[in-house]
Amino acid sequence: MSNNPKFETQAIRTQSERTGNREHTAPLYLTSSFLFDDAEQMRAMFADEIPGNLYSRFSNPNTTELIDKVCLLEGAESGYATATGMAAVFTTLAALCSSGDHILACRSVFGSTHTVLTKLLPKWNITHSYVDIHETDSWAASIQPNTKLLFVETPSNPAVDILDLEWLGKFADEHGLILIVDNCFATPYLQQPIKFGAHLVLHSATKYMDGQGRVLGGLVVGKEELVDEVRLFARHSGPALSPFNAWILSKSIETLALRMDRHCSNALALAERLESHPDVELVKYPFLPSHPQYEVAKKQMRQGGGIVSIVVNGGVDRGREFLNQVKVASLTANLGDSRTIVTHPASTTHAKLTDDQRAEVGILPGLIRISVGLEHVDDIIADIEQALAASKPILA
Structure with a gap:
């Protein structure tokens, strides 16, 4: 070498x-x-x-x-x-x-x-x-x-x-x-x-x-x-x-760099798309200019990573129903996979915290963690958008 x-x-x-x-x-x-x-x-x-x-x-x-x-x-x-x-x-x-x-x-x-x-x-x-x-x-x-x-x-x-x-x-x-x-x-x-x-x-x-x-x-x-x-x-x-x-x-x-490049580009594209979605209260991704620590992330990270966090309107019930509606993404206890994975931390990984403890670390009731995979980005975006549409409460 x-x-x-x-x-x-x-x-x-x-x-x-x-x-x-x-x-x-x-x-x-x-x-x-x-x-x-x-x-x-x-x-x-x-x-x-x-x-x-x-x-x-x-x-x-x-x-x-x-x-x-x-x-x-x-x-x-x-x-x-x-x-x-x-x-x-x-x-x-x-x-x-x-x-x-x-x-x-x-x-x-x-x-x-x-x-x-x-x-x-x-x-x-x-x-x-x-x-x-x-x-x-x-x-x-x-x-x-x-x-x-x-x-x-x-x-x-x-x-x-x-x-x-x-x-x-x-x-x-x-x-x-x-x-x-x-x-x-x-x-x-x-x-x-x-x-x-x-x-x-x-x-x-x-x-x-x-x-x-x-x-x-x-x-x-x-x-x-x-x-x-x-x-x-x-x-x-x-x-x-x-x-x-x-x-x-x-x-x-051996393929980490290649995979992370795709994870990051897919995640950024999804984050940018969801930022203007009417059913999404908040999108957090380190390389979005709206992220509170955007400048720090740009200083110390090569790219923004493969995790996008969103907060959906409707709290816990909407968050869980969103998970029920995904068709491409997986519901599983992992992240960083080649497959896109969605989880609802308030009812799973951080369920043992109190409501106040979750609020202190930014885990709102409607928070969804999306581990963005290596599928074609158009298919990832389409799946997330259709799950948002299918989980939207029907108004009386």
Whole structure:
């Protein structure tokens, strides 16, 4: 490769060392363990004196290739692959926090992340405070003497709010906090938080990394000394990614840029079309000039991503009926698929929040999250428009 290969070339040509069989693509290493030449090599590997594969819960050539690739694309020093995206979230927080520590988190987080912060970590006396993404001037007041880290999503799920990564990096540095960014919606193709000062970046590889709804996976990449703590925790608690899923994900990343280009162009076209629709109260998409953080999104993202959030007239009932009327789009618990997916967060992913909690993060009763797929954009737009028409209440 050239001395400075582009993203697409790195995504395709980063590969584990070929075996004597001269394979063009990395083989599957479906083995639970690995052989040692002798007792001394076995001892040295277990003592971490020499590198090598011991056991696939620790490392495997397929997971190593995936990690190396994502580290390169994100500009990270090291990484670890987990069985799911939520395993990446929980493992990172549990590995870095001790009893008595405090976490500062943006209020707009994925529903399961909210549960980890509010239900699971408090069992070990790890507390948190939520801060409003729209009121960053007040964040410093929420820092406590025991605050260890800052956890954010940008773009956020599902309201696609944008946080200023450059500001976040400076804020974390000023207050001595570990900055963790969930980069799932953007992927490293659209955004690299480490360039702005993030210490760790998390992904649900289940989403755009795979891109076709086939496998589960998670990734933690960033500063080596922090990843070492995550790796130690994961090595003994066991949330390892399977070699097969790692192989699938590494191959999928070869087409990530191509797919994200289409996701983004389709999403922007849909967002622009729906902005003037009479049955849509609000359209939020990072690269629409009407988005509150449009200028920030343009500064730190290559394109606006594949998620469009709309608020339909008629509240919860209209939102749920809209889902019943789609014909092309899927109703499923995923996003980032080649297929367009629609969900109603107020009654599904964020149903366990109170009405007030949902309102605080912009999840209105009629909010619909559209994960815009790779179908022809005309067919996507037609399906959404016909579902809006078919779900419109009949006036007496």
